[in-house]
Every structure is written in C-alpha cells, then in structure tokens.
Amino acid sequence: MVELLAPAGDLERLKWAILYGADAVYCGGPTLGMRANTTNFTLEELKEGVLFSHQRGKKVYVTVNVVLHNEGIDTLESYLKSLEEIGVDAIIVSDPAIMDVALKTTKLHVHISTQQSTLNKEAVQYFADKGVSRIVLGRELSKENIEDIIKHTNIEIETFIHGSMCASYSGRCVLSNFFTGRDANRGGCAQICRWDFALENYKGRYIKGDKPFTFCTKDLSLLKYIPEMIDMGITSFKIEGRMRSVYYIATVVGIYRKVIDSYLHNLENYQYNKNYERILVNCANRESTPQFFHDIYDETCQYYNGRMEVSNQDFLGVVLDYNKETKIATIEQRNYFKKGDFVEFFGFDDKMISYTLDEIYDENMCMIEVVNHPKQVVQIKVKEPICAYYLMRIKRY
Amino acid sequence: MKNIVIFSQKKQGKILENVDGILIGIHNLSSCFPYTYSLDELCILLQKNPQIEFFVALNKNILNHELPLLKDTLQKLKTFPIKAILYYDLAVLQISKKYHLDIPLYWAQEHFTTNYLTANYYQNEGVEGILISADIMKQEIDEIRKNTTMKMIVPVFGYLPIFVSRRRLIQNYQKTFDIKEKDDVYFLRKENKRYPIIENEHGTNVFSAHILNAASIYSQLKQEKVEYALLNGSFIDENVFMKIIDLFKILDEKDSSEVENKIEELCLENTDTGFLFRDTIYKIKK
Numbered sequence: 229m230v231e232l233l234a235p236a237g238d239l240e241r242l243k244w245a246i247l248y249g250a251d252a253v254y255c256g257g258p259t260l261g262m263r264a265n266t267t268n269f270t271l272e273e274l275k276e277g278v279l280f281s282h283q284r285g286k287k288v289y290v291t292v293n294v295v296l297h298n299e300g301i302d303t304l305e306s307y308l309k310s311l312e313e314i315g316v317d318a319i320i321v322s323d324p325a326i327m328d329v330a331l332k333t334t335k336l337h338v339h340i341s342t343q344q345s346t347l348n349k350e351a352v353q354y355f356a357d358k359g360v361s362r363i364v365l366g367r368e369l370s371k372e373n374i375e376d377i378i379k380h381t382n383i384e385i386e387t388f389i390h391g392s393m394c395a396s397y398s399g400r401c402v403l404s405n406f407f408t409g410r411d412a413n414r415g416g417c418a419q420i421c422r423w424d425f426a427l428e429n430y431k432g433r434y435i436k437g438d439k440p441f442t443f444c445t446k447d448l449s450l451l452k453y454i455p456e457m458i459d460m461g462i463t464s465f466k467i468e469g470r471m472r473s474v475y476y477i478a479t480v481v482g483i484y485r486k487v488i489d490s491y492l493h494n495l496e497n498y499q500y501n502k503n504y505e506r507i508l509v510n511c512a513n514r515e516s517t518p519q520f521f522h523d524i525y526d527e528t529c530q531y532y533n534g535r536m537e538v539s540n541q542d543f544l545g546v547v548l549d550y551n552k553e554t555k556i557a558t559i560e561q562r563n564y565f566k567k568g569d570f571v572e573f574f575g576f577d578d579k580m581i582s583y584t585l586d587e588i589y590d591e592n593m594c595m596i597e598v599v600n601h602p603k604q605v606v607q608i609k610v611k612e613p614i615c616a617y618y619l620m621r622i623k624r625y
Numbered sequence: 626m627k628n629i630v631i632f633s634q635k636k637q638g639k640i641l642e643n644v645d646g647i648l649i650g651i652h653n654l655s656s657c658f659p660y661t662y663s664l665d666e667l668c669i670l671l672q673k674n675p676q677i678e679f680f681v682a683l684n685k686n687i688l689n690h691e692l693p694l695l696k697d698t699l700q701k702l703k704t705f706p707i708k709a710i711l712y713y714d715l716a717v718l719q720i721s722k723k724y725h726l727d728i729p730l731y732w733a734q735e736h737f738t739t740n741y742l743t744a745n746y747y748q749n750e751g752v753e754g755i756l757i758s759a760d761i762m763k764q765e766i767d768e769i770r771k772n773t774t775m776k777m778i779v780p781v782f783g784y785l786p787i788f789v790s791r792r793r794l795i796q797n798y799q800k801t802f803d804i805k806e807k808d809d810v811y812f813l814r815k816e817n818k819r820y821p822i823i824e825n826e827h828g829t830n831v832f833s834a835h836i837l838n839a840a841s842i843y844s845q846l847k848q849e850k851v852e853y854a855l856l857n858g859s860f861i862d863e864n865v866f867m868k869i870i871d872l873f874k875i876l877d878e879k880d881s882s883e884v885e886n887k888i889e890e891l892c893l894e895n896t897d898t899g900f901l902f903r904d905t906i907y908k909i910k911k
Contacts, residue, residue, distance in 0.1 A: 295737050296740045297765060301741070322737075324743060325742040348689045348692055354718060366686070368688075376689050399736060400789035401790075402760055405905050412736075423815070425814060426815070427798065428819065430810050435804060435811070437798060437799075437804060438802055441794075443794055445792070520791075525793075527797040527801045529792070529797075530792075530794075530798070
C-alpha cells in the first residue's frame with residue numbers, strides 16, 4: 229500500500245495532517261532539521277505527536293537533514309538516541325555520517341533525504357548497501373528514471389508529488405548564504421530563487437525581457453499521475469511544505485488521500501476529478517506543473533510574472549466545536565467573511581457541505597453581519613452535522 | 626602546501642609553469658567549470674606536463690543514462706597518471722568500489738564538506754581526500770584538520786560556486802522573451818554586485834559576486850599541513866591570474882597583508898574573505 233507522507237511544521241499541523249488522511253508525517257526536532265524558521269518540535273511535542281500518530285496507526289519521521297558542522301558532532305549520538313526512545317519511526321538524513329551513527333548506535337530506520345540529490349541507481353544502491361530503509365529521490369527525475377531505479381534496486385523509494393520546487397539541485401544552492409548570511413543547508417533558506425535580477429552580458433549590457441530574470445519555478449503537482457505512480461511501485465508520496473498553513477495541509481492531504489483511495493478502490497473505473505485540481509491550484513495560489521516527471525523543465529516551468537505572492541483568502545475558519553442538539557458550530561475566523569457568503573465546510577471524511585451564511589452570531593449569540601477580526605470566535609448554524617477540525621472556505625466551484 | 630589551479634581559460638598559456646597542480650572538468654561529467662576537456666585532451670595535457678599533479682572533477686549530479694559514460698570514464702581515468710578524482714555524486718564512489726577501480730577519490734560535495742566526522746566516514750570508505758567547503762569558517766577548517774588525516778584541498782582564491790541547477794535558466798528566460806543573444810558568460814546583477822552565471826546542456830551554474838581572497842590564512846594553512854590550496858581562475862583575466870598565482874607563491878617571503886592588498890588591487894577591489902571569519906545564521910528565532 230502506498231504511503232501518503234505529509235509535512236508537519238508543528239504539533240497542530242501534525243494532527244491536521246494525520247486527521248486529513250496522511251499515513252505518515254515528517255517534522256523537525258529540536259535540532260539538526262532543515263527548517264530553522266518553522267516552530268520545530270521539542271522532544272516533548274515529538275513524543276505527543278508520535279503517540280497521537282501511533283494511536284491512529286500512522287508514522288512519524290523526523291528530519292535530521294542539515295549539513296553537519298563540527299559543532300553538531302558531540303551531541304549527535306545522544307540526540308539520535310532520544311529520538312529512538314520517543315519511538316519515532318524513522319529519521320531523514322542527508323549526511324552519511326549521521327546515517328552511520330544512527331545505524332550503528334540505534335535501531336532507527338534511516339531515510340536518505342532529497343538534500344543528498346540521489347538521482348541514479350548506483351547512488352541508490354550505495355545507500356541501500358549501507359542498510360538504510362528508504363531513499364527520497366531528487367526532484368529532477370523523470371518517470372522513466374524513477375521506474376529504472378525501482379526496477380534495479382531493492383529499497384523503498386519516496387518521491388515528491390506536490391509543493392514548491394528548488395530551482396537548484398537540493399543541497400547545491402547557497403544563494404541564501406551569500407545574499408543574506410542565512411545558511412541554506414542548515415535550514416535558513418531565504419528563497420533567493422524567487423527574487424528578481426538584472427541579467428547582463430559580459431560587457432555589462434542589460435539583457436532585457438518584458439519581465440526581470442528570476443530563478444523562480446512553478447510548483448510541482450502530480451495529482452493527475454497518482455494512479456501511474458502507484459502502479460510504478462513508489463513506496464511513499466511526499467507533500468512538500470513544513471511551513472504551510474493548516475488549511476493548505478488539510479486541503480492538499482485530503483485531496484491526495486481521496487485520489488489515492490479512489491484509485492485503489494476502483495482500479496478499473498477510476499476517473500480523474502478535475503475539481504480537485506482547481507481546489508489545489510487555488511489553495512497554493514501558484515501555478516503548478518508535473519515538472520521533471522515528464523522530463524520537461526523548460527521555460528514553461530518558470531515564473532516570470534514579477535508578482536508579489538498574495539496569501540490565499542479562501543480559507544475562512546476552523547471549526548472548534550459542533551453542538552449536535554442546537555446544530556451550532558463554533559468557528560474561529562482565519563479570513564474575513566460575512567453574512568450571505570456561499571461557503572463550504574469540509575472535513576477529513578468525504579463530506580463537503582455547501583451553505584449560504586444566513587445567520588452569524590458572536591460568542592454571546594448576538595447576530596452580526598461581518599467577521600473581520602483575526603481569530604474571532606463566532607457561532608453559525610449548520611444543519612448537517614460536522615465536528616471539530618472541519619474547515620470552512622469560500623465555495624468557488 | 627601545493628597550489629592547484631582551475632584555469633582561467635581553456636588554453637593554459639604559461640600558467641602550468643608556475644603551479645603544482647591543476648583541477649579540470651571533463652565533458653558531460655563536471656559542474657561549475659567554464660571550460661571542460663575531453664579525455665583525449667586530458668591525455669595530451671598529461672603527456673606534456675608530467676611534473677604537474679592532475680585532479681579531475683567528476684562533480685556533476687549523475688542521471689541513470691549517464692552511468693555508462695561515468696563508468697567508462699572512470700575505467701579510462703584509472704589508466705591515466707592523475708592524482709585524484711573529485712566527486713559529488715555517490716555513483717562515483719559506488720562504481721569505484723563495485724569495479725575495484727582503485728582510483729584515489731576526493732570527497733567534493735561543495736557545500737557538504739563541512740565537518741570531520743563525515744570526512745572520516747568517507748575515509749573509512751576508502752576516500753583519500755576532501756575539498757573543503759567555502760561556506761565554513763577558518764576555525765572549522767582548523768578543527769577538521771586536527772581531527773582527520775584525510776588530504777585536504779582548501780579554496781583560497783576565486784569566484785565560488787553557489788548554485789547548480791539542472792534547469793537551463795538563461796535559455797528559459799531568453800526563450801520566454803524571444804531574446805536572441807548567445808554568450809559564454811553572463812552576470813546577474815543585484816544591489817550593485819555581479820554574479821557570474823554560465824549554462825550548458827546540463828544546466829546552470831552561478832558563482833559568488835566577490836572573489837575569495839584568503840591570502841591572510843595561506844601561511845596558517847601551510848603550517849597546519851593542509852596539502853593543497855585551490856586557486857580558481859574562472860572568469861579572471863589570464864594575465865591577472867598569472868600575477869595572483871605568483872603572489873601566492875611568494876606569500877612565505879612577504880607579509881600576507883601586503884600580498885592580500887596587491888590581490889585586492891589586481892581584482893579591482895572585488896574580493897572578500899567569504900565565510901572564513903563570519904558565521905552564517907542558521908537558527909531563525911520567531
């Protein structure tokens with residue numbers, strides 16, 4: 229059975245990812261992870277996350293995938309042992325020395341991170357021979373490349389299916405170090421690849437297009453190709469985005485869960501749901517392509533719009549509670565909404581409830597017209613039963 | 626300590642008369658070299674320059690379809706009197722082990738060569754040397770030196786590779802906006818700094834805006850018995866590069882700050898000491 233692997237930037241998002249259908253989550257521990265500015269887990273939070281996940285039959289992988297510097301060496305073994313004690317299911321590493329210490333001093337499963345840019349069967353075999361459990365392949369591989377690797381090696385293969393792309397080979401970009409002093413390979417990536425630049429020739433003459441030069445690439449989305457990827461024998465489908473919102477996590481995980489399940493439960497008559505694609509595009513607010521999967525990485529994969537990223541406003545609120553007797557849902561606001569909006573409630577089951585907001589009440593059950601304060605708690609009557617962890621968004625389609 | 630260089634241009638001129646070794650890239654298997662060589666060209670260079678130590682960088686990320694070429698190249702290089710092969714992709718190490726090629730290898734994953742534990746891991750794998758990352762501080766280099774017996778190459782001069790992509794980013798830009806211009810080297814300009822950017826059929830490489838000038842630590846590296854100093858002449862005028870090589874040769878006799886200043890002058894004040902004396906930020910607090 230293929231695994232759906234979701235990002236978990238913190239304990240809250242871990243729970244959302246699990247509840248919305250992830251088979252496993254990956255997250256950063258208190259040290260040596262690759263996202264310095266997510267709210268990484270403390271060991272206590274990791275323990276709680278592992279318990280929450282294991283109670284539901286799900287797994288937790290912890291990233292230990294920074295580029296190791298001398299200063300991290302002394303505490304490495306004890307840190308890995310503490311992860312083992314907590315019961316994490318695997319660690320994700322890019323440095324073979326961390327792999328070596330983990331395999332020799334713990335019983336942790338080791339996955340090789342995409343930071344290592346493993347792109348061929350010989351490199352895969354190198355790590356397989358060392359005893360690692362899984363390779364997260366580099367994102368530069370075509371379908372045929374991945375098939376060839378699976379055919380010629382005997383190890384679990386994980387591939388990215390959705391999210392942002394590095395413009396470079398993972399691990400081979402230190403633009404961030406040089407432009408901002410933030411260490412890209414120790415979790416400080418400042419996404420310089422999304423900046424605009426002037427391109428000049430050797431003589432200093434400006435090479436001018438209608439928009440400025442940038443490295444910026446469109447996102448990856450392989451939603452359409454999930455059935456063939458399942459048939460290829462890929463072990464795990466990874467969603468990028470430890471810094472993404474709960475809305476993004478719930479939406480993306482939920483949709484991929486539905487696609488995977490609907491294919492596996494109906495191999496012969498599976499039909500692609502175009503509406504899911506529209507929801508994903510709107511959720512990320514960025515264009516996406518299959519990228520290297522179809523061996524296409526030309527100008528059609530680049531972003532030259534010179535635009536500012538606009539945050540998604542579709543996500544309206546989180547359901548905190550639902551009273552089955554009064555049919556009142558308690559909702560925490562995340563974006564402005566008002567009476568008369570056509571909204572949709574969706575949860576981790578298949579249910580989607582479309583609904584026009586006729587009545588909105590504040591916490592004292594006084595009727596209000598608009599909900600415009602961040603995290604404002606309001607009450608809304610929803611006739612069909614929902615529950616906590618449901619989300620409310622603008623209904624567009 | 627020996628000085629090895631990356632050529633400033635494909636024709637080496639008199640550079641080889643003044644250096645101990647060279648580091649070259651091979652067609653289709655190397656990254657971050659403005660000029661690469663065929664094996665036949667390498668063979669001629671080797672015959673003409675028996676006094677020079679040749680290092681070959683097979684530092685490209687390798688795809689499945691390139692494995693036969695890599696294997697074939699490694700088997701041929703085994704018969705060449707080269708000093709070592711520098712690798713990025715683990716396929717190089719795996720193929721060398723699998724076919725018992727017994728070629729001296731140097732670990733050269735440019736931004737990963739940052740600690741002695743991993744250096745010693747690779748040494749146990751039979752790897753002989755390490756090309757030290759240009760992203761670390763001098764004190765980190767010292768610690769690596771103290772804690773490993775691996776042979777070390779430390780970058781001391783030149784533009785530094787800072788980005789490697791499989792995407793052809795210049796071509797993509799030119800196609801999008803219908804720009805018809807072909808040059809070997811371009812520059813990205815941002816905040817008055819110019820970053821060299823080159824592209825070939827295997828992708829795009831970007832280099833630092835400033836030229837690393839580590840003349841101030843050269844003597845210390847020598848005292849610490851670092852085996853090799855690397856001077857990268859890419860994008861540097863050949864005559865200027867020749868003078869810089871000469872300056873590094875006389876560093877023992879001259880005050881290092883004097884040499885440092887002369888290099889600075891020759892490079893039109895576009896040098897710095899990279900990250901040798903300033904750490905990068907890696908914990909962003911909310």
